[in-house]
Amino acid sequence: MPRKICENCNERAACVLRYDRSILCRECFCRVFEEEVHQTITKYELFKPGQKVAIGASGGKDSAVLMQVMKILNERYNYGLTLYLLSIDEGISGYRDHSLEEVKFHSNNYGLELKILSYKDLYNWSMDEIVAVAGRKSNCTFCGVFRRQALDRGAWQLGVDIVATGHNGDDVAETVLMNMLRGDVGRLSRCTAITTADDPSGIPRVKPLKYQYEAEIVKYARHSKVRYFSTECTYAPGAHRGHIREYLRAATKIRPHVVLDIIKAGESFEVKDGVKLPIKSRCTRCDYISSQPVCKACLLLEGLNTGRPLLGIGKTKEGRVKKYKTIKIESGEKCGKTDDCCSKEKEKKCEINDDEIETCGNPAAGLQAKDLEKLSIAAEASDLF
Numbered sequence: 001m002p003r004k005i006c007e008n009c010n011e012r013a014a015c016v017l018r019y020d021r022s023i024l025c026r027e028c029f030c031r032v033f034e035e036e037v038h039q040t041i042t043k044y045e046l047f048k049p050g051q052k053v054a055i056g057a058s059g060g061k062d063s064a065v066l067m068q069v070m071k072i073l074n075e076r077y078n079y080g081l082t083l084y085l086l087s088i089d090e091g092i093s094g095y096r097d098h099s100l101e102e103v104k105f106h107s108n109n110y111g112l113e114l115k116i117l118s119y120k121d122l123y124n125w126s127m128d129e130i131v132a133v134a135g136r137k138s139n140c141t142f143c144g145v146f147r148r149q150a151l152d153r154g155a156w157q158l159g160v161d162i163v164a165t166g167h168n169g170d171d172v173a174e175t176v177l178m179n180m181l182r183g184d185v186g187r188l189s190r191c192t193a194i195t196t197a198d199d200p201s202g203i204p205r206v207k208p209l210k211y212q213y214e215a216e217i218v219k220y221a222r223h224s225k226v227r228y229f230s231t232e233c234t235y236a237p238g239a240h241r242g243h244i245r246e247y248l249r250a251a252t253k254i255r256p257h258v259v260l261d262i263i264k265a266g267e268s269f270e271v272k273d274g275v276k277l278p279i280k281s282r283c284t285r286c287d288y289i290s291s292q293p294v295c296k297a298c299l300l301l302e303g304l305n306t307g308r309p310l311l312g313i314g315k316t317k318e319g320r321v322k323k324y325k326t327i328k329i330e331s332g333e334k335c336g337k338t339d340d341c342c343s344k345e346k347e348k349k350c351e352i353n354d355d356e357i358e359t360c361g362n363p364a365a366g367l368q369a370k371d372l373e374k375l376s377i378a379a380e381a382s383d384l385f
């Protein structure tokens with residue numbers, strides 16, 4: 001069989017590009033990969049000259065590749081950025097402690113200042129301690145909510161203008177599917193954004209690898225010899241995201257560009273006028289941005305600190321969060337079982353929980369409450385932070 005050669009330079013071929021099936025050698029593949037990221041950065045104007053950028057560094061393949069590509073592009077194209085590494089130590093022994101060793105190696109290797117913040121210092125709870133009291137079903141909710149705030153706090157401490165994370169195309173496509181399966185219109189409408197900020201006046205986060213396939217990130221790491229920690233999180237196997245990931249992998253075998261197609265579908269999604277989305281305000285306890293009077297992180301912490309670890313998770317009666325939903329009343333009939341029964345007006349903002357299902361005879365209220373309850377489980381983990 002004739003030896004395959006690179007379509008660019010006639011060197012020995014090493015891989016096939018996923019989207020157009022071009023056959024490339026190692027060097028040309030790496031160059032094409034870097035140029036694609038450069039295109040994303042320039043097209044979406046992710047950075048401005050002179051900015052300080054913290055790279056969210058977990059030690060895994062995505063953030064390790066992001067560091068290397070950002071360092072190369074910053075020099076090749078004179079972006080004029082000062083790069084830092086920011087790591088959050090969630091306190092997962094046998095996982096994060098090992099992956100942080102990789103981050104320390106990268107910090108020395110690239111000469112980039114590294115800041116590490118731990119959940120234990122920030123919240124007085126490590127993930128191992130949380131899992132010991134809350135079990136393994138909701139660990140991703142705790143971890144996702146706490147990490148979002150921790151990255152923000154770390155970014156403040158470093159004094160950076162922007163945080164870049166290694167979220168890749170597969171991550172974004174998974175999140176689109178997760179939000180669709182949950183019918184979470186609010187998150188669906190914002191999860192494909194390449195630049196995000198929980199707090200509009202806070203430090204924005206960008207995803208320069210948003211259009212890169214995970215498989216090609218792995219190839220890039222292999223061909224350009226990027227070191228990374230490859231073990232999966234100790235607590236990941238039960239996560240909902242894992243099932244979606246398996247589905248996406250299977251779909252990719254049939255339709256190789258399904259990842260980019262899903263992202264495109266998500267980007268084209270628009271919320272109809274009149275659909276009510278949660279209104280963001282400030283947490284009354286910590287002042288962090290929140291659509292509830294008390295933010296999710298404060299609620300989860302309250303649960304942990306008062307021996308009710310599922311408070312805010314929405315799984316037990318004790319830990320149930322108050323939910324509000326605007327209910328349309330078709331007939332205007334009054335069920336009469338509660339004083340403030342949602343009956344007189346055509347529309348009313350109702351607090352929904354299981355007790356209300358029992359006491360209020362309005363079938364619409366019961367239905368909404370059950371649906372919301374299902375949706376609330378681990379819903380926080382379906383945001384890309």
Ligand SMILES: Nc1ncnc2c1ncn2[C@@H]1O[C@H](COP(=O)(O)OP(=O)(O)OP(=O)(O)O)[C@@H](O)[C@H]1O
Pocket residue numbers: 055056057058059060061062063064086087088089090164165166167171
């Ligand atoms: N503990 C952490 N500290 C700092 N940044 C993090 C941390 N965990 C995740 N991130 C950032 O969020 C991105 C996506 O995280 P995710 O949990 O999806 O991990 P991943 O897909 O395995 O990425 P990676 O391969 O970089 O670990 C990472 O690439 C990184 O930029």
